[in-house]
Amino acid sequence: MQPLSSMLHIDKTDKLAVYLQLSNQLTDLIRKGVIQGGHQLLSSRQLAKALNIHRKTVVRAYDELLAQGWLESKLGSGTFVATHFPEIKPQPLQDDKNQNFDSKKVAGFSFEDKPHLHRAVLKNTAALHLDDGFPDPRFAPLEELSRAYRTQLITGNPYVKLGYGDTSGSYWLRQQLSVYLNETRGLKTSPENILVIRGTVMGLFLASTGLLKSGDNVAITDLGWASARMNFIQAGANILQIPADEHGIDVDALENICKKQSLRMLYVTSHHHYPTTVALRADRRLQLLALSEKYGFIIFEDDYDYDFHYLSRPLLPLAGADQAGMVLYCGSFTKTISPAFRVGYLVGSENVINHLSRLRRIIDRQGDNMLENAMAELLQNGIIQRHLRKSVRIYRQRRDMFCSLLKSNLSNYLDFNTPDGGMAVWAKFDKSIDLKSLSEQAMAKNLYFSDGGENNLIPDKLNGTRLGFASSTSQELEQSVEILKNLLKIK
Structure with missing residues (x-):
């Protein structure tokens, strides 16, 4: 065991404690089979002298490995590598097969790398x-938001505020959203109709995962949002492309499809069609709702920029005229304040919201309670509305x-x-x-x-x-x- 000390290298300038450096290196040598089960280690005094470190440091490293089960102590005999490990053949220093393999970059197991997930992440740094x-964050109500967030952190019962909350989101925010959406969009909601999410992408993922089965038909416009398409493909849906013109989605083309095959969901941006910005004409809105009820397909209404209309009063969402419970309405504060603030909302019938809340729990236990309550305060005080x-x-x-x-x-x-x-x-x-x-x-x-x-x-x-x-x-x-x-x- 005398050569063992030559394999150990202690860097006293490293931020990692010396005893942890020692225990990590010993563990690595055992794992690689360099030192086998049952082999006796140097005494703490001998190893400390060889490495020029304090004996107590070696004792602490040995104690750490004894507690983890890598070593075992025999009274009166010394410290040994635990014998319960299988015999490991030491790997040669140069293995032509693996010398270029980097496990930090490439896993040792295979997985399906799906092409629809290969989409560049936008990180714009241009002046x-x-x-x-996108909105201009330079005049966003950041001071008011920061004050509200700080208030949430330092007031109230910390065990309640800083603990686990409702999977559906802050009840206060859902209350304020219900009032806000009912007043501005003509919806007829209660807090139980609202699921607080991190953004429209999350709403799409929940709806796709929770409401679609592999092979279901989903209709989108041939000019559309890549994130929506990605979610539907990930859920195993069959994508049907519908044309759109200067008045929005071609509802007649949609009806022709419905006559020939079943449709589970339609994704639509009714207020300003994405990407062309045109509004869905009033008669097509009525026709679309009627088709949804007749053929039984879900309408996922993405209302990404409803608050920004520059002429007369904007057309109300499809969800406001939905009497059959066929519309899921989704929006966020991404366009209101900034994409960095991940607070959005998914609105639907109570049983659907409950179902999607249970699904949300397994991917994201809850949102940011502090941020959600801060947003609720800004809505309640009218700051968001003034902004x-x-x-x-x-x-x-x-x-x-x-x-x-x-x-x-x-x-x-x-x-x-x-x-x-x-x-x-x-x-x-x-x-x-x-x-x-x-x-x-x-x-x-x-x-x-x-x-x-x-x-x-x-x-x-x-x-x-x-x-x-x-x-x-x-x-x-x-x-x-x-x-x-x-x-x-x-x-």
């Missing part, structure tokens, strides 16, 4: 951005300016309609323009915008993308359009 339609009124005014001004810039500078290269609401313009570029190449060139100029590839489920159907205006100031919008103008002129 300028014509994004997917929205301010946002709508500012975003309307930015929309008008951005559309004016597009018309005066880029009308030869793209076509668009001024959106009635939302935070982005759907721009259709000339077919001769390679949007992917243009997006990459813009990024080199510190301007981010999407090439539109994720929104189009039919290759080459439309050479279009969303150009967000809400998160940029007037000066930033001018700079962004100027960069695009110069890049397109070169072509």
Whole structure:
């Protein structure tokens, strides 16, 4: 055992305690079979002298390994490697088969790497951005939110507030959401109709996992949101693509499908169709609800930016006119404040909400109680509502300016309609323009915008993308359009 000390290397400058370094290295040698079961270790005094460390440090390391079962002590004889381990043949120092294998990067077991999950995560660091339609966090009510969050942390019964809560979410927030949604969207909810979630993606996952079976048919528009499609594929659903036009989803095409095959769910963005921003016409809304009741399919209504409408009173959600209990209504505060604050809501019949709450428990025991209660306070005090009124005014001004810039500078290269609401313009570029190449060139100029590839489920159907205006100031919008103008002129 004398050579053992040469295999142990103690770094007294390391943040890890010396006794833990020693115990970890001994464990590793036992695991690799370098020292076998039943072999006697050096005495604590001998090993301490060999490693130039204190004897008590060795004793502590030995005690740690004795407690874990790696070592065993024999009274009067010394300390030995435990004998209950199977005999392990030491691995050669250079194994040609495994010398390039890195278990930190590649697992030793196989799994199915599904292609639909390969989607780039947006981490935009560009100074300028014509994004997917995000809010401007620079005038979000962050001070009010931080005060409310702090209040939640330091007041009340800490055992209750900082412990486990309701899987459905903070009851206070569900109360305030019920009032807010009933007043602004014409819904008729109670807190029991609401499940607090971390965002629309979570709502989609719960609905897909809890309400769909493998092989179920789900209808989406051929221009749509990639996250919705990913969730339905993950659930094993069969995707049916429905066209959309200037009035939203083609309800007649949907009915033709329903006549031929069963449909379990329809995903729809009725207020502002994603990505084209058009509103679903009133007659189609009525027809859609009637079809849902007739053919028995669920409507998942994603109302991602209802609060941002710049003309008259916006059309109420489908959920507000749903008398048959066929609509699941989903929204979040992502567009209200910032994507960083993960608070959303899923609204439906009580039995469905209870079912999805039980499912939510196995993937996410609960949300952030402190944040949820802070949001409830902002709703109760009208702070969110005042922020929205301010946002709508500012975003309307930015929309008008951005559309004016597009018309005066880029009308030869793209076509668009001024959106009635939302935070982005759907721009259709000339077919001769390679949007992917243009997006990459813009990024080199510190301007981010999407090439539109994720929104189009039919290759080459439309050479279009969303150009967000809400998160940029007037000066930033001018700079962004100027960069695009110069890049397109070169072509």
